[in-house]
Amino acid sequence: MQLYNTLSAKEREALIEEAGKDRLTISFYKYAHIGNPQILRNHLFLAWNDMVVLGRIYVAHEGINAQLSVPAENFGIFKEHLDSISFLENVRLNIAIEQDNKSFLKLKVKVRKKIVADGLNDDTFDVTNKGVHVGAEQFNELIEDENTVLVDMRNHYESEIGHFKNAITPDVDTFRDSLDIIEQNLAEHKEDKKLVMYCTGGIRCEKASAYYKHKGFKNVYQLEGGIIEYTRQVREKNLENKFLGKNFVFDHRRGERISDEVIAHCHQCGKPCDTHVNCANEACHLLFIQCEECAQEMNNCCSVECKEVHALPYEEQKRLRKGKGASNKIFKKGRSPVLKYKK
Incomplete structure:
Protein backbone atom coordinates (compact mmCIF):
# COMPACT_ATOMS: atom_id res chain seq x y z
CA MET A 1 0.00 0.00 0.00
CA ARG A 112 0.23 18.56 12.30
CA LYS A 113 -0.65 19.81 15.77
CA LYS A 114 -2.65 22.60 14.15
CA ILE A 115 -3.82 23.35 10.63
CA VAL A 116 -2.51 26.93 11.01
CA ALA A 117 0.36 27.83 13.34
CA ASP A 118 -1.45 30.39 15.51
CA GLY A 119 0.31 29.88 18.86
CA LEU A 120 -3.04 29.96 20.69
CA ASN A 121 -4.23 27.77 23.53
CA ASP A 122 -7.65 26.84 22.19
CA ASP A 123 -8.77 25.56 25.59
CA THR A 124 -8.86 29.13 26.91
CA PHE A 125 -11.68 30.35 24.64
CA ASP A 126 -14.63 29.13 22.58
CA VAL A 127 -13.28 28.64 19.04
CA THR A 128 -16.83 28.16 17.74
CA ASN A 129 -17.94 31.65 18.85
CA LYS A 130 -16.79 33.22 15.59
CA GLY A 131 -17.31 36.59 14.01
CA VAL A 132 -19.94 37.40 11.38
CA HIS A 133 -19.10 36.08 7.90
CA VAL A 134 -19.77 38.59 5.12
CA GLY A 135 -19.70 38.32 1.33
CA ALA A 136 -18.10 40.76 -1.09
CA GLU A 137 -21.05 43.15 -1.33
CA GLN A 138 -21.50 43.59 2.43
CA PHE A 139 -17.73 43.71 2.87
CA ASN A 140 -17.50 46.64 0.44
CA GLU A 141 -20.18 48.46 2.43
CA LEU A 142 -18.51 47.75 5.77
CA ILE A 143 -15.08 49.01 4.79
CA GLU A 144 -16.53 52.34 3.65
CA ASP A 145 -18.07 52.86 7.12
CA GLU A 146 -16.08 55.37 9.20
CA ASN A 147 -16.70 53.18 12.25
CA THR A 148 -14.89 50.22 10.67
CA VAL A 149 -11.31 49.17 11.29
CA LEU A 150 -10.11 46.93 8.44
CA VAL A 151 -7.25 44.56 9.28
CA ASP A 152 -5.16 42.36 6.98
CA MET A 153 -4.47 39.12 8.88
CA ARG A 154 -1.66 38.07 6.53
CA ASN A 155 2.10 38.54 6.80
CA HIS A 156 4.15 41.48 5.53
CA TYR A 157 5.34 39.77 2.35
CA GLU A 158 1.74 38.97 1.39
CA SER A 159 0.25 42.44 1.96
CA GLU A 160 3.29 44.09 0.36
CA ILE A 161 2.16 43.07 -3.13
CA GLY A 162 -1.57 43.49 -2.57
CA HIS A 163 -4.16 44.57 -0.01
CA PHE A 164 -7.52 46.28 0.36
CA LYS A 165 -7.44 50.07 0.36
CA ASN A 166 -7.27 51.64 3.83
CA ALA A 167 -6.41 48.31 5.46
CA ILE A 168 -4.09 48.05 8.45
CA THR A 169 -1.26 45.75 7.31
CA PRO A 170 0.78 44.56 10.32
CA ASP A 171 4.51 44.35 9.68
CA VAL A 172 4.84 40.74 10.88
CA ASP A 173 6.54 37.56 9.70
CA THR A 174 3.93 35.10 11.00
CA PHE A 175 0.22 34.93 11.76
CA ARG A 176 0.86 34.29 15.45
CA ASP A 177 2.88 37.54 15.63
CA SER A 178 -0.05 39.60 14.40
CA LEU A 179 -2.66 38.48 16.96
CA ASP A 180 -1.34 40.31 20.04
CA ILE A 181 -0.08 43.29 18.05
CA ILE A 182 -3.52 43.93 16.57
CA GLU A 183 -5.22 43.56 19.94
CA GLN A 184 -2.82 46.04 21.56
CA ASN A 185 -3.11 48.59 18.74
CA LEU A 186 -6.91 48.46 18.68
CA ALA A 187 -7.50 48.07 22.43
CA GLU A 188 -9.35 51.39 22.74
CA HIS A 189 -11.78 50.44 19.95
CA LYS A 190 -13.07 47.13 21.31
CA GLU A 191 -16.56 48.49 21.81
CA ASP A 192 -16.98 51.48 19.47
CA LYS A 193 -15.55 50.12 16.19
CA LYS A 194 -16.38 47.28 13.83
CA LEU A 195 -13.38 44.99 13.48
CA VAL A 196 -13.35 43.62 9.92
CA MET A 197 -10.67 41.08 8.97
CA TYR A 198 -9.57 39.32 5.81
CA CYS A 199 -6.92 36.85 4.66
CA THR A 200 -6.21 34.69 1.60
CA GLY A 201 -8.94 32.06 1.89
CA GLY A 202 -10.54 32.71 5.28
CA ILE A 203 -8.83 30.19 7.52
CA ARG A 204 -6.73 32.63 9.56
CA CYS A 205 -9.71 34.91 10.20
CA GLU A 206 -11.82 31.93 11.31
CA LYS A 207 -9.74 31.41 14.45
CA ALA A 208 -8.80 35.07 14.91
CA SER A 209 -12.42 36.22 14.97
CA ALA A 210 -13.21 33.88 17.89
CA TYR A 211 -10.02 34.96 19.65
CA TYR A 212 -10.83 38.65 19.37
CA LYS A 213 -14.39 38.14 20.56
CA HIS A 214 -12.90 36.36 23.57
CA LYS A 215 -10.63 39.38 24.07
CA GLY A 216 -13.59 41.73 24.29
CA PHE A 217 -14.17 43.01 20.76
CA LYS A 218 -17.93 43.48 20.42
CA ASN A 219 -18.39 43.74 16.63
CA VAL A 220 -16.22 41.27 14.73
CA TYR A 221 -16.56 40.43 11.03
CA GLN A 222 -14.56 38.35 8.57
CA LEU A 223 -14.53 38.20 4.79
CA GLU A 224 -16.10 34.87 3.85
CA GLY A 225 -13.73 32.83 1.68
CA GLY A 226 -11.04 35.50 1.87
CA ILE A 227 -9.58 37.38 -1.07
CA ILE A 228 -10.06 34.40 -3.41
CA GLU A 229 -13.82 34.21 -2.91
CA TYR A 230 -14.13 38.02 -2.81
CA THR A 231 -12.57 38.25 -6.27
CA ARG A 232 -14.87 35.57 -7.64
CA GLN A 233 -17.96 37.36 -6.31
CA VAL A 234 -16.79 40.78 -7.54
CA ARG A 235 -16.40 39.43 -11.06
CA GLU A 236 -19.56 37.33 -11.00
CA LYS A 237 -21.76 40.13 -9.61
CA ASN A 238 -19.96 43.02 -11.33
CA LEU A 239 -19.14 44.72 -8.01
CA GLU A 240 -16.52 47.39 -7.40
CA ASN A 241 -13.14 45.79 -6.72
CA LYS A 242 -11.52 47.38 -3.69
CA PHE A 243 -8.44 45.14 -3.66
CA LEU A 244 -5.21 46.66 -4.96
CA GLY A 245 -2.51 44.57 -6.64
CA LYS A 246 -1.83 40.84 -6.33
CA ASN A 247 -3.04 38.18 -3.95
CA PHE A 248 -0.09 36.15 -2.63
CA VAL A 249 -0.70 32.39 -2.90
CA PHE A 250 1.20 29.47 -1.41
CA ASP A 251 2.04 27.46 -4.50
CA HIS A 252 4.45 27.74 -7.42
CA ARG A 253 2.53 30.73 -8.84
CA ARG A 254 3.21 32.83 -5.72
CA GLY A 255 0.61 35.39 -6.75
CA GLU A 256 -2.67 36.03 -8.56
CA ARG A 257 -3.30 39.33 -10.34
CA ILE A 258 -6.46 40.93 -8.86
CA SER A 259 -6.11 44.50 -10.12
CA ASP A 260 -3.79 46.31 -12.53
CA GLU A 261 -2.08 48.37 -9.81
CA VAL A 262 1.51 47.44 -8.96
CA ILE A 263 1.97 48.64 -5.38
CA ALA A 264 5.29 46.97 -4.52
CA HIS A 265 8.88 47.50 -5.66
CA CYS A 266 11.80 45.36 -6.75
CA HIS A 267 13.87 44.68 -3.65
CA GLN A 268 17.08 45.12 -5.62
CA CYS A 269 16.60 48.24 -7.78
CA GLY A 270 13.41 49.82 -6.42
CA LYS A 271 11.40 49.95 -9.66
CA PRO A 272 7.68 49.06 -9.52
CA CYS A 273 7.36 45.27 -9.41
CA ASP A 274 5.28 42.67 -7.57
CA THR A 275 6.82 39.39 -8.72
CA HIS A 276 7.96 37.13 -5.90
CA VAL A 277 10.81 34.71 -6.59
CA ASN A 278 13.05 32.41 -4.58
CA CYS A 279 16.80 32.94 -4.75
CA ALA A 280 18.25 30.44 -7.25
CA ASN A 281 21.05 29.53 -4.84
CA GLU A 282 19.61 26.40 -3.21
CA ALA A 283 21.58 27.09 -0.04
CA CYS A 284 19.65 30.38 0.31
CA HIS A 285 16.23 30.14 -1.39
CA LEU A 286 15.22 33.53 0.03
CA LEU A 287 11.77 34.75 -1.01
CA PHE A 288 11.93 38.31 -2.38
CA ILE A 289 10.61 40.61 -5.09
CA GLN A 290 12.71 40.84 -8.25
CA CYS A 291 12.10 42.53 -11.61
CA GLU A 292 13.08 40.96 -14.94
CA GLU A 293 16.11 43.22 -15.39
CA CYS A 294 17.54 42.35 -11.96
CA ALA A 295 16.76 38.67 -12.50
CA GLN A 296 18.88 38.75 -15.63
CA GLU A 297 21.69 40.77 -14.06
CA MET A 298 21.78 38.71 -10.84
CA ASN A 299 21.15 35.32 -12.47
CA ASN A 300 17.94 34.96 -10.41
CA CYS A 301 19.81 35.42 -7.14
CA CYS A 302 19.33 37.78 -4.19
CA SER A 303 22.97 38.82 -3.76
CA VAL A 304 26.39 38.81 -5.39
CA GLU A 305 27.46 36.09 -2.96
CA CYS A 306 24.58 33.85 -3.99
CA LYS A 307 25.18 34.64 -7.66
CA GLU A 308 28.78 33.45 -7.33
CA VAL A 309 27.72 30.23 -5.60
CA HIS A 310 24.96 29.60 -8.15
CA ALA A 311 27.52 29.92 -10.97
CA LEU A 312 29.60 27.04 -9.58
CA PRO A 313 29.22 23.50 -10.95
CA TYR A 314 26.25 21.78 -9.31
CA GLU A 315 28.42 19.17 -7.58
CA GLU A 316 30.51 21.95 -6.06
CA GLN A 317 27.35 23.63 -4.78
CA LYS A 318 26.25 20.35 -3.20
CA ARG A 319 29.67 20.00 -1.54
CA LEU A 320 29.39 23.49 -0.04
CA ARG A 321 25.92 22.70 1.33
CA LYS A 322 26.91 19.34 2.78
CA GLY A 323 26.47 19.16 6.55
CA LYS A 324 24.78 22.55 6.76
CA GLY A 325 21.18 23.15 7.73
CA ALA A 326 18.77 25.19 5.64
CA SER A 327 19.63 28.88 5.58
CA ASN A 328 17.63 30.91 8.10
CA LYS A 329 17.05 33.39 5.31
CA ILE A 330 14.44 31.02 3.89
CA PHE A 331 12.14 32.17 6.67
CA LYS A 332 12.93 35.89 6.45
CA LYS A 333 10.66 36.46 3.43
CA GLY A 334 12.43 39.51 2.04
CA ARG A 335 13.99 40.72 5.31
CA SER A 336 17.58 40.02 4.27
CA PRO A 337 20.03 42.97 4.62
CA VAL A 338 21.34 42.25 1.09
CA LEU A 339 18.10 43.69 -0.30
CA LYS A 340 18.47 47.45 -0.66
CA TYR A 341 14.79 48.23 -1.27
CA LYS A 342 13.10 45.72 1.02
CA LYS A 343 9.93 46.90 2.73
Whole structure:
Protein backbone atom coordinates (compact mmCIF):
# COMPACT_ATOMS: atom_id res chain seq x y z
CA MET A 1 0.00 0.00 0.00
CA GLN A 2 1.60 3.25 -1.18
CA LEU A 3 1.24 6.06 1.37
CA TYR A 4 3.92 8.46 0.13
CA ASN A 5 5.19 10.04 -3.10
CA THR A 6 7.33 7.89 -5.36
CA LEU A 7 7.94 10.50 -8.08
CA SER A 8 10.16 13.58 -7.89
CA ALA A 9 8.84 17.04 -8.77
CA LYS A 10 10.72 16.92 -12.09
CA GLU A 11 9.26 13.52 -12.97
CA ARG A 12 5.76 14.73 -12.10
CA GLU A 13 6.25 17.91 -14.14
CA ALA A 14 7.21 15.82 -17.17
CA LEU A 15 4.09 13.65 -16.76
CA ILE A 16 1.85 16.74 -16.55
CA GLU A 17 3.37 18.13 -19.75
CA GLU A 18 3.01 14.78 -21.48
CA ALA A 19 -0.65 14.47 -20.44
CA GLY A 20 -1.44 17.93 -21.81
CA LYS A 21 -4.64 18.18 -19.76
CA ASP A 22 -5.98 21.08 -17.71
CA ARG A 23 -5.76 21.08 -13.93
CA LEU A 24 -7.60 23.16 -11.34
CA THR A 25 -5.89 24.82 -8.38
CA ILE A 26 -8.22 24.62 -5.37
CA SER A 27 -8.04 25.37 -1.66
CA PHE A 28 -10.34 24.65 1.26
CA TYR A 29 -10.31 24.35 5.03
CA LYS A 30 -12.61 23.05 7.72
CA TYR A 31 -12.42 23.18 11.48
CA ALA A 32 -13.75 19.94 12.95
CA HIS A 33 -13.01 17.45 15.72
CA ILE A 34 -10.90 14.66 14.20
CA GLY A 35 -10.26 11.75 16.52
CA ASN A 36 -7.38 10.13 14.62
CA PRO A 37 -5.71 12.49 12.12
CA GLN A 38 -3.28 9.79 10.96
CA ILE A 39 -6.10 7.52 9.77
CA LEU A 40 -7.71 10.40 7.89
CA ARG A 41 -4.33 11.37 6.46
CA ASN A 42 -3.76 7.88 5.05
CA HIS A 43 -7.31 7.68 3.69
CA LEU A 44 -6.94 11.00 1.87
CA PHE A 45 -3.56 10.11 0.41
CA LEU A 46 -4.73 6.78 -0.97
CA ALA A 47 -7.89 8.24 -2.51
CA TRP A 48 -6.33 11.41 -3.92
CA ASN A 49 -3.19 9.75 -5.21
CA ASP A 50 -5.40 7.54 -7.40
CA MET A 51 -7.08 10.69 -8.75
CA VAL A 52 -3.65 12.25 -9.51
CA VAL A 53 -4.38 15.04 -7.03
CA LEU A 54 -1.31 17.04 -6.01
CA GLY A 55 -0.87 19.60 -3.29
CA ARG A 56 -0.12 20.41 0.33
CA ILE A 57 -2.59 19.24 2.97
CA TYR A 58 -2.40 19.57 6.76
CA VAL A 59 -4.57 17.38 8.99
CA ALA A 60 -4.87 17.90 12.76
CA HIS A 61 -7.25 17.12 15.60
CA GLU A 62 -8.83 20.55 14.92
CA GLY A 63 -9.52 20.01 11.20
CA ILE A 64 -7.99 20.19 7.72
CA ASN A 65 -6.27 22.84 5.59
CA ALA A 66 -5.68 22.00 1.93
CA GLN A 67 -4.19 23.57 -1.19
CA LEU A 68 -4.56 21.27 -4.19
CA SER A 69 -4.11 20.78 -7.90
CA VAL A 70 -6.81 18.50 -9.35
CA PRO A 71 -7.10 17.24 -12.94
CA ALA A 72 -10.13 19.04 -14.37
CA GLU A 73 -11.51 15.74 -15.68
CA ASN A 74 -11.33 14.27 -12.15
CA PHE A 75 -12.99 17.18 -10.36
CA GLY A 76 -16.36 15.40 -10.24
CA ILE A 77 -15.05 12.29 -8.49
CA PHE A 78 -12.86 14.45 -6.24
CA LYS A 79 -15.94 16.42 -5.12
CA GLU A 80 -17.90 13.18 -4.61
CA HIS A 81 -15.11 11.90 -2.39
CA LEU A 82 -15.14 15.08 -0.30
CA ASP A 83 -18.90 14.84 0.11
CA SER A 84 -18.55 11.22 1.27
CA ILE A 85 -16.63 12.48 4.34
CA SER A 86 -19.28 13.76 6.75
CA PHE A 87 -17.56 16.92 7.97
CA LEU A 88 -16.42 17.86 4.44
CA GLU A 89 -19.79 17.52 2.72
CA ASN A 90 -20.48 20.68 0.72
CA VAL A 91 -17.32 22.34 2.05
CA ARG A 92 -16.62 25.61 0.24
CA LEU A 93 -13.92 25.20 -2.42
CA ASN A 94 -11.89 28.26 -3.35
CA ILE A 95 -10.95 27.89 -7.02
CA ALA A 96 -7.90 29.90 -8.08
CA ILE A 97 -8.44 33.06 -10.13
CA GLU A 98 -5.46 32.22 -12.34
CA GLN A 99 -4.86 28.57 -13.23
CA ASP A 100 -1.49 26.90 -13.61
CA ASN A 101 -1.13 23.19 -14.35
CA LYS A 102 2.09 23.11 -12.32
CA SER A 103 0.95 24.93 -9.19
CA PHE A 104 1.82 21.76 -7.21
CA LEU A 105 4.08 18.90 -8.22
CA LYS A 106 3.74 16.49 -5.29
CA LEU A 107 0.98 15.21 -3.02
CA LYS A 108 1.94 15.95 0.58
CA VAL A 109 -0.57 15.08 3.30
CA LYS A 110 0.89 15.79 6.73
CA VAL A 111 -0.37 15.40 10.29
CA ARG A 112 0.23 18.56 12.30
CA LYS A 113 -0.65 19.81 15.77
CA LYS A 114 -2.65 22.60 14.15
CA ILE A 115 -3.82 23.35 10.63
CA VAL A 116 -2.51 26.93 11.01
CA ALA A 117 0.36 27.83 13.34
CA ASP A 118 -1.45 30.39 15.51
CA GLY A 119 0.31 29.88 18.86
CA LEU A 120 -3.04 29.96 20.69
CA ASN A 121 -4.23 27.77 23.53
CA ASP A 122 -7.65 26.84 22.19
CA ASP A 123 -8.77 25.56 25.59
CA THR A 124 -8.86 29.13 26.91
CA PHE A 125 -11.68 30.35 24.64
CA ASP A 126 -14.63 29.13 22.58
CA VAL A 127 -13.28 28.64 19.04
CA THR A 128 -16.83 28.16 17.74
CA ASN A 129 -17.94 31.65 18.85
CA LYS A 130 -16.79 33.22 15.59
CA GLY A 131 -17.31 36.59 14.01
CA VAL A 132 -19.94 37.40 11.38
CA HIS A 133 -19.10 36.08 7.90
CA VAL A 134 -19.77 38.59 5.12
CA GLY A 135 -19.70 38.32 1.33
CA ALA A 136 -18.10 40.76 -1.09
CA GLU A 137 -21.05 43.15 -1.33
CA GLN A 138 -21.50 43.59 2.43
CA PHE A 139 -17.73 43.71 2.87
CA ASN A 140 -17.50 46.64 0.44
CA GLU A 141 -20.18 48.46 2.43
CA LEU A 142 -18.51 47.75 5.77
CA ILE A 143 -15.08 49.01 4.79
CA GLU A 144 -16.53 52.34 3.65
CA ASP A 145 -18.07 52.86 7.12
CA GLU A 146 -16.08 55.37 9.20
CA ASN A 147 -16.70 53.18 12.25
CA THR A 148 -14.89 50.22 10.67
CA VAL A 149 -11.31 49.17 11.29
CA LEU A 150 -10.11 46.93 8.44
CA VAL A 151 -7.25 44.56 9.28
CA ASP A 152 -5.16 42.36 6.98
CA MET A 153 -4.47 39.12 8.88
CA ARG A 154 -1.66 38.07 6.53
CA ASN A 155 2.10 38.54 6.80
CA HIS A 156 4.15 41.48 5.53
CA TYR A 157 5.34 39.77 2.35
CA GLU A 158 1.74 38.97 1.39
CA SER A 159 0.25 42.44 1.96
CA GLU A 160 3.29 44.09 0.36
CA ILE A 161 2.16 43.07 -3.13
CA GLY A 162 -1.57 43.49 -2.57
CA HIS A 163 -4.16 44.57 -0.01
CA PHE A 164 -7.52 46.28 0.36
CA LYS A 165 -7.44 50.07 0.36
CA ASN A 166 -7.27 51.64 3.83
CA ALA A 167 -6.41 48.31 5.46
CA ILE A 168 -4.09 48.05 8.45
CA THR A 169 -1.26 45.75 7.31
CA PRO A 170 0.78 44.56 10.32
CA ASP A 171 4.51 44.35 9.68
CA VAL A 172 4.84 40.74 10.88
CA ASP A 173 6.54 37.56 9.70
CA THR A 174 3.93 35.10 11.00
CA PHE A 175 0.22 34.93 11.76
CA ARG A 176 0.86 34.29 15.45
CA ASP A 177 2.88 37.54 15.63
CA SER A 178 -0.05 39.60 14.40
CA LEU A 179 -2.66 38.48 16.96
CA ASP A 180 -1.34 40.31 20.04
CA ILE A 181 -0.08 43.29 18.05
CA ILE A 182 -3.52 43.93 16.57
CA GLU A 183 -5.22 43.56 19.94
CA GLN A 184 -2.82 46.04 21.56
CA ASN A 185 -3.11 48.59 18.74
CA LEU A 186 -6.91 48.46 18.68
CA ALA A 187 -7.50 48.07 22.43
CA GLU A 188 -9.35 51.39 22.74
CA HIS A 189 -11.78 50.44 19.95
CA LYS A 190 -13.07 47.13 21.31
CA GLU A 191 -16.56 48.49 21.81
CA ASP A 192 -16.98 51.48 19.47
CA LYS A 193 -15.55 50.12 16.19
CA LYS A 194 -16.38 47.28 13.83
CA LEU A 195 -13.38 44.99 13.48
CA VAL A 196 -13.35 43.62 9.92
CA MET A 197 -10.67 41.08 8.97
CA TYR A 198 -9.57 39.32 5.81
CA CYS A 199 -6.92 36.85 4.66
CA THR A 200 -6.21 34.69 1.60
CA GLY A 201 -8.94 32.06 1.89
CA GLY A 202 -10.54 32.71 5.28
CA ILE A 203 -8.83 30.19 7.52
CA ARG A 204 -6.73 32.63 9.56
CA CYS A 205 -9.71 34.91 10.20
CA GLU A 206 -11.82 31.93 11.31
CA LYS A 207 -9.74 31.41 14.45
CA ALA A 208 -8.80 35.07 14.91
CA SER A 209 -12.42 36.22 14.97
CA ALA A 210 -13.21 33.88 17.89
CA TYR A 211 -10.02 34.96 19.65
CA TYR A 212 -10.83 38.65 19.37
CA LYS A 213 -14.39 38.14 20.56
CA HIS A 214 -12.90 36.36 23.57
CA LYS A 215 -10.63 39.38 24.07
CA GLY A 216 -13.59 41.73 24.29
CA PHE A 217 -14.17 43.01 20.76
CA LYS A 218 -17.93 43.48 20.42
CA ASN A 219 -18.39 43.74 16.63
CA VAL A 220 -16.22 41.27 14.73
CA TYR A 221 -16.56 40.43 11.03
CA GLN A 222 -14.56 38.35 8.57
CA LEU A 223 -14.53 38.20 4.79
CA GLU A 224 -16.10 34.87 3.85
CA GLY A 225 -13.73 32.83 1.68
CA GLY A 226 -11.04 35.50 1.87
CA ILE A 227 -9.58 37.38 -1.07
CA ILE A 228 -10.06 34.40 -3.41
CA GLU A 229 -13.82 34.21 -2.91
CA TYR A 230 -14.13 38.02 -2.81
CA THR A 231 -12.57 38.25 -6.27
CA ARG A 232 -14.87 35.57 -7.64
CA GLN A 233 -17.96 37.36 -6.31
CA VAL A 234 -16.79 40.78 -7.54
CA ARG A 235 -16.40 39.43 -11.06
CA GLU A 236 -19.56 37.33 -11.00
CA LYS A 237 -21.76 40.13 -9.61
CA ASN A 238 -19.96 43.02 -11.33
CA LEU A 239 -19.14 44.72 -8.01
CA GLU A 240 -16.52 47.39 -7.40
CA ASN A 241 -13.14 45.79 -6.72
CA LYS A 242 -11.52 47.38 -3.69
CA PHE A 243 -8.44 45.14 -3.66
CA LEU A 244 -5.21 46.66 -4.96
CA GLY A 245 -2.51 44.57 -6.64
CA LYS A 246 -1.83 40.84 -6.33
CA ASN A 247 -3.04 38.18 -3.95
CA PHE A 248 -0.09 36.15 -2.63
CA VAL A 249 -0.70 32.39 -2.90
CA PHE A 250 1.20 29.47 -1.41
CA ASP A 251 2.04 27.46 -4.50
CA HIS A 252 4.45 27.74 -7.42
CA ARG A 253 2.53 30.73 -8.84
CA ARG A 254 3.21 32.83 -5.72
CA GLY A 255 0.61 35.39 -6.75
CA GLU A 256 -2.67 36.03 -8.56
CA ARG A 257 -3.30 39.33 -10.34
CA ILE A 258 -6.46 40.93 -8.86
CA SER A 259 -6.11 44.50 -10.12
CA ASP A 260 -3.79 46.31 -12.53
CA GLU A 261 -2.08 48.37 -9.81
CA VAL A 262 1.51 47.44 -8.96
CA ILE A 263 1.97 48.64 -5.38
CA ALA A 264 5.29 46.97 -4.52
CA HIS A 265 8.88 47.50 -5.66
CA CYS A 266 11.80 45.36 -6.75
CA HIS A 267 13.87 44.68 -3.65
CA GLN A 268 17.08 45.12 -5.62
CA CYS A 269 16.60 48.24 -7.78
CA GLY A 270 13.41 49.82 -6.42
CA LYS A 271 11.40 49.95 -9.66
CA PRO A 272 7.68 49.06 -9.52
CA CYS A 273 7.36 45.27 -9.41
CA ASP A 274 5.28 42.67 -7.57
CA THR A 275 6.82 39.39 -8.72
CA HIS A 276 7.96 37.13 -5.90
CA VAL A 277 10.81 34.71 -6.59
CA ASN A 278 13.05 32.41 -4.58
CA CYS A 279 16.80 32.94 -4.75
CA ALA A 280 18.25 30.44 -7.25
CA ASN A 281 21.05 29.53 -4.84
CA GLU A 282 19.61 26.40 -3.21
CA ALA A 283 21.58 27.09 -0.04
CA CYS A 284 19.65 30.38 0.31
CA HIS A 285 16.23 30.14 -1.39
CA LEU A 286 15.22 33.53 0.03
CA LEU A 287 11.77 34.75 -1.01
CA PHE A 288 11.93 38.31 -2.38
CA ILE A 289 10.61 40.61 -5.09
CA GLN A 290 12.71 40.84 -8.25
CA CYS A 291 12.10 42.53 -11.61
CA GLU A 292 13.08 40.96 -14.94
CA GLU A 293 16.11 43.22 -15.39
CA CYS A 294 17.54 42.35 -11.96
CA ALA A 295 16.76 38.67 -12.50
CA GLN A 296 18.88 38.75 -15.63
CA GLU A 297 21.69 40.77 -14.06
CA MET A 298 21.78 38.71 -10.84
CA ASN A 299 21.15 35.32 -12.47
CA ASN A 300 17.94 34.96 -10.41
CA CYS A 301 19.81 35.42 -7.14
CA CYS A 302 19.33 37.78 -4.19
CA SER A 303 22.97 38.82 -3.76
CA VAL A 304 26.39 38.81 -5.39
CA GLU A 305 27.46 36.09 -2.96
CA CYS A 306 24.58 33.85 -3.99
CA LYS A 307 25.18 34.64 -7.66
CA GLU A 308 28.78 33.45 -7.33
CA VAL A 309 27.72 30.23 -5.60
CA HIS A 310 24.96 29.60 -8.15
CA ALA A 311 27.52 29.92 -10.97
CA LEU A 312 29.60 27.04 -9.58
CA PRO A 313 29.22 23.50 -10.95
CA TYR A 314 26.25 21.78 -9.31
CA GLU A 315 28.42 19.17 -7.58
CA GLU A 316 30.51 21.95 -6.06
CA GLN A 317 27.35 23.63 -4.78
CA LYS A 318 26.25 20.35 -3.20
CA ARG A 319 29.67 20.00 -1.54
CA LEU A 320 29.39 23.49 -0.04
CA ARG A 321 25.92 22.70 1.33
CA LYS A 322 26.91 19.34 2.78
CA GLY A 323 26.47 19.16 6.55
CA LYS A 324 24.78 22.55 6.76
CA GLY A 325 21.18 23.15 7.73
CA ALA A 326 18.77 25.19 5.64
CA SER A 327 19.63 28.88 5.58
CA ASN A 328 17.63 30.91 8.10
CA LYS A 329 17.05 33.39 5.31
CA ILE A 330 14.44 31.02 3.89
CA PHE A 331 12.14 32.17 6.67
CA LYS A 332 12.93 35.89 6.45
CA LYS A 333 10.66 36.46 3.43
CA GLY A 334 12.43 39.51 2.04
CA ARG A 335 13.99 40.72 5.31
CA SER A 336 17.58 40.02 4.27
CA PRO A 337 20.03 42.97 4.62
CA VAL A 338 21.34 42.25 1.09
CA LEU A 339 18.10 43.69 -0.30
CA LYS A 340 18.47 47.45 -0.66
CA TYR A 341 14.79 48.23 -1.27
CA LYS A 342 13.10 45.72 1.02
CA LYS A 343 9.93 46.90 2.73
